[in-house]
Amino acid sequence: MEAFQLAVPFKELVLLSLVCFLLFVTPAVSAEKRAAYHSLNVAARLQEVRSQPVHLQHTNEQEENQNVPRHPWKLQILHRDALIVGNLTYQHRIIERLKRESRRVKALNRRMEKKLNKGKEMMNGKSKTEGFSGVVISGMAEGSGEYFTRIGVGTPAREQYFVLDTGSDVVWVQCQPCNDCYDQADPVFDPSSSASFTSISCGSPVCNELDVADCNSRGCVYQVAYGDGSYSIGSFATETLTFGTTAVQNVGIGCGHDNKGLFVGAGGLLGLGAGRLSFPTQLGTYGKVFSYCLVDRASGSSGTLEFGPASEPPAGSVFTQLLRNPQMDTFYYVSLTAISVGGLLVSLPQSVFEFDETGQGGVIVDSGTSVTRLQKEAYEAMRDAFVAGTTDLPRAPGIAIFDTCYDLSGHQTVSVPTVGFHFLNGVGLILPAGNYLIPMDSKGTFCLAFAPTSGDLSIIGNIQQQHFRVSIDSESSLVGFAPNQC
Missing domain, CATH: 2.40.70.10 (Acid Proteases)
Structure with missing residues (x-):
């Protein structure tokens, strides 16, 4: 049997292979990078900050x-x-x-x-305080x-x-x-x-x-x-x-x-x-x-x-189950199961997001709390993953409750890892960059807007909710988040 003959010389074949690699592999890598990183418009954010309300x-x-x-x-x-x-x-x-x-x-x-x-x-038979x-x-x-x-x-x-x-x-x-x-x-x-x-x-x-x-x-x-x-x-x-x-x-x-x-x-x-x-x-x-x-x-x-008929969750909403804590009926608990940074789930036990039989723990959505608070273990793991994805950004000293800050003065835009909430039904809510890296002054100091909580209760705060329409559907036991529906 005759040996198979290459119709294309070896040198040209190598070049053709390289072109194919650039055409097919590089776009996939770029798409993955786009999914793992957001662009933060530093100049636009600072312009907003410098304008008095x-x-x-x-x-x-x-x-x-x-x-x-x-x-x-x-x-x-x-x-x-x-x-x-x-x-x-x-x-x-x-x-x-x-x-x-x-x-x-x-x-x-x-x-x-x-x-x-x-x-x-x-439960132990003691009377209610009058x-x-x-x-x-x-x-x-x-x-x-x-x-x-x-x-x-x-x-x-x-x-x-x-x-x-x-x-x-x-x-x-x-x-x-x-x-x-x-x-x-x-x-x-x-x-x-x-x-x-x-x-x-x-x-x-x-x-x-x-x-x-x-x-x-x-x-x-x-x-x-x-x-x-x-x-x-x-x-x-x-x-x-x-x-x-x-x-x-x-x-x-x-x-x-x-x-x-x-x-x-x-x-x-x-x-x-x-x-x-x-x-x-x-x-x-x-x-x-x-x-x-x-x-x-x-x-x-x-x-x-x-309220009423107009408040039905809009198309494009990301839904999660609304949970009821029998010990704390005021709060809106959600079925958070994981947090991702840069497109990867942070390694954490699911128990850090759950409330137990006594009512302790869990994650609530709260309009009155500004910054998302996580149990210490969850916060430190999420923060460390974010820091690992921002090694090219100059750090700045911590401010107030924030320990992860950056000096972005002189930058027009920067790329930062995505941050997302992931729920029991498998859906994820990927936050805009401006919802977790926020300006602290008009000079260019930005901080990661998450913090550890001193107790067992975790809270999704209003900075992370900004520009989402949050729908509370108690009849269907659902919470919906729809981006850019203000």
Whole structure:
């Protein structure tokens, strides 16, 4: 049999093989690299930082004159910096934000510990503590006062700023007569001028749902207290709240006559948690699904909060199972199973993301916590993987709660490893670079916006949620994340 003869000379064959290699192998490597790395536009981020926020101190009368458009069940969300008066630098504002963040996380862990200990005492036959001895963290002073919306209170409706907080349940507003009230942007609500305000009796089922309640001559009395000494105490009542063009009647709210704190002009707080007194729960059918989108405070834009039919998760949402912790019914727990850095899963036991039979641990989605907090083991493994993927970037000293920072001054863009959350159903949520490497000043210092937690509870914070529409579907037990749907 004749030997097979090459139709192409050996030298030309080698060159042809090299061309084929470049055509077919190199694009695959590039695609893999693109999947493992994001481009961060440093120059654009610093330009946003150097622009002072627009202050939006508007009152009811200004709103009426400006003919602000209204939508059924849809509200504008403003970040805290839009309400601050004064020429504070970006660096000052973010450091203060991180201080609030630390207080918030400590308070949430104290709340969980207190709730779990109370559950153990009741299981052991000890009676429930009476009176105003509890601490309910629903908290603006703990860092949850980061995003605000305007809601009409009473009949006729008077607009007030409310803090949005998915980590608490009670809805409350400052009320006249005010024994001790902090300053707010709008006139303090006067229940005597509302035709729909109704006091609640002490023995009513609604009053019994309060974690901390008492009675006086005016009926049911509530208290919410905060870890730094701030508080709100007053009458618990039902009232009409107006969202856009939709009036919701008979909402159980706290009417605070004795309040203390630095709440950035907000008149009250809208509890968006999963507990029995939260606003979504009180809405019934219309509250089974709601959604919100939080924007970067340096962007100068705003997001929205939506209830009802319009709040259905948009196309393109990444879904994960909504878990219920029977010991902590306020929080929205998600089925996080892993974290990836640079396209690779970080090696961790799945147990670091789960809550146990006592209710300890787990991962929640929280609008009031700024920075994602992970158990120490998970944080250090994720951080080390990120550092290993950024050896070409100049490091900078740590700042506040951040230990992984970079000096990106002089850079227009940089490539950084992707960071993703991965859930029980196998789907992954890959974050934009700006959601985890954030500017700390106007000079070019950027830090990895993750931190270890001091307790067992892990938290997906609002920096990581920015520019995603987060949909809470309690009926189907799902949480959805849709990018760029603000």
